[in-house]
Amino acid sequence: MTTIRFQSHAPITHFEVRDQCLYLGSQPVTDLVAQVGQTPVYIYDRAVITKRIVSLRKQLPDACRIHYAVKANPMPQLLDHISNLVDGLDVASAGELDLLMRAGIDAGRVSFAGPGKRNDELADALRARITVNIESERELDVLIQLGRQEGIKPRVAIRVNPPFQLRASGMKMGGGPQQFGIDSENVPALLDRMKHLDIEFIGFHIFTGSQNLNVRAICEAQELTVKLAAELAVHAPSPVQLLNIGGGLGVPYFDDEADLDVGVIGKNLAKLLPQINAAMPNASVALELGRYLVAEAGVYVCRVIDRKISRGKVFLITDGGLHHHLAASGNFGQVIRKNYPVLVANKIGSKQSEKASVVGPLCTPLDLLADNMRMSVAAPGDLIAVFQSGAYGRSASPLGFLSHPHPAELLV
Numbered sequence: 001m002t003t004i005r006f007q008s009h010a011p012i013t014h015f016e017v018r019d020q021c022l023y024l025g026s027q028p029v030t031d032l033v034a035q036v037g038q039t040p041v042y043i044y045d046r047a048v049i050t051k052r053i054v055s056l057r058k059q060l061p062d063a064c065r066i067h068y069a070v071k072a073n074p075m076p077q078l079l080d081h082i083s084n085l086v087d088g089l090d091v092a093s094a095g096e097l098d099l100l101m102r103a104g105i106d107a108g109r110v111s112f113a114g115p116g117k118r119n120d121e122l123a124d125a126l127r128a129r130i131t132v133n134i135e136s137e138r139e140l141d142v143l144i145q146l147g148r149q150e151g152i153k154p155r156v157a158i159r160v161n162p163p164f165q166l167r168a169s170g171m172k173m174g175g176g177p178q179q180f181g182i183d184s185e186n187v188p189a190l191l192d193r194m195k196h197l198d199i200e201f202i203g204f205h206i207f208t209g210s211q212n213l214n215v216r217a218i219c220e221a222q223e224l225t226v227k228l229a230a231e232l233a234v235h236a237p238s239p240v241q242l243l244n245i246g247g248g249l250g251v252p253y254f255d256d257e258a259d260l261d262v263g264v265i266g267k268n269l270a271k272l273l274p275q276i277n278a279a280m281p282n283a284s285v286a287l288e289l290g291r292y293l294v295a296e297a298g299v300y301v302c303r304v305i306d307r308k309i310s311r312g313k314v315f316l317i318t319d320g321g322l323h324h325h326l327a328a329s330g331n332f333g334q335v336i337r338k339n340y341p342v343l344v345a346n347k348i349g350s351k352q353s354e355k356a357s358v359v360g361p362l363c364t365p366l367d368l369l370a371d372n373m374r375m376s377v378a379a380p381g382d383l384i385a386v387f388q389s390g391a392y393g394r395s396a397s398p399l400g401f402l403s404h405p406h407p408a409e410l411l412v
């Protein structure tokens with residue numbers, strides 16, 4: 001592997017570079033693009049995903065399970081690959097559930113979370129016999145009624161909205177008023193009610209936030225999560241089988257961010273296990289991760305169509321942009337726009353470099369993939385690579401905007 005250096009982004013160490021060209025899955029990106037027959041294309045490297053998960057497992061206690069949040073990247077071939085590496089898979093819609101069922105994934109490994117589950121989605125989940133993390137009492141009532149009609153006992157876990165949040169998170173999804181989960185103070189009464197219902201009670205799902213690079217904040221949230229789950233478990237209608245403590249593990253996207261030290265999180269979880277075992281002796285513990293497993297394995301590749309100098313500023317105008325990669329354009333939840341790691345993929349480390357802005361073909365100044373970044377001097381035909389693009393890329397982008405061709409996807 002080669003260390004790819006940037007001016008102020010963390011170096012990227014999991015890909016190879018030969019003759020100034022980026023390699024993915026041991027093939028030059030120029031060949032891969034020719035094989036696909038088009039740019040832009042998202043390319044995911046399966047070996048990088050495997051290494052990431054193997055390394056994570058080594059740093060977590062053996063008893064800790066790893067779940068994959070499908071919404072981070074639902075590409076079918078990637079799901080096939082990752083389902084052999086993780087213990088569970090979490091979906092956020094009946095559409096994602098359908099992808100897993102087509103891939104032949106065992107229902108016992110699947111759970112479904114997300115606010116506003118429609119009745120038809122709850123029916124799909126019931127028939128597939130997956131676990132539903134209920135986020136309201138309505139969802140429970142619908143499941144019970146459907147369960148009676150179909151003669152199937154619903155598998156139910158409760159998504160709890162805790163009274164605390166994961167501080168320093170990119171996205172906060174617990175604490176205070178939330179559309180997610182059931183407020184923790186209302187959970188004991190709900191558990192009491194469940195004692196009289198014909199359901200299989202699975203356990204708790206407590207998710208506090210996302211994209212966090214602060215190890216201390218993650219450990220604190222996990223401690224509070226375990227304490228809350230132990231208090232709630234006293235009221236459970238049957239032994240807790242699964243405690244999903246959420247995830248939130250972030251990846252470095254921007255200047256001056258660094259990879260998380262997961263070893264510290266693993267040690268902290270090892271310290272929490274006796275507490276979990278004491279309060280919930282039958283429970284497995286699961287971490288639910290999306291981007292941490294797949295983001296670094298993916299690269300978005302587009303081609304320079306035009307090079308323009310406007311009043312002294314260099315613009316590389318590409319066939320890719322915001323419509324394919326909303327997150328890299330800075331419009332997927334970032335407060336202040338920052339650059340992803342971006343470079344000229346067929347001229348890495350060239351002696352001739354310059355500051356350039358990489359833009360797309362859309363009629364909006366928001367269509368920006370890199371703003372004033374130092375990179376090799378590029379011309380029409382050259383390839384631009386946006387790293388850290390394996391999660392929340394294609395499926396999280398407004399592909400229909402301006403009716404340009406959609407990006408291809410390739411797993412190598």
Ligand SMILES: *Cc1c(COP(=O)(O)O)cnc(C)c1O
Nearest residue numbers: 069072207210211288289290291
């Ligand atoms: C989005 C989401 C995840 C995955 O988040 P990442 O930041 O990609 O790890 C996990 N669990 C739930 C409930 C989510 O909504």
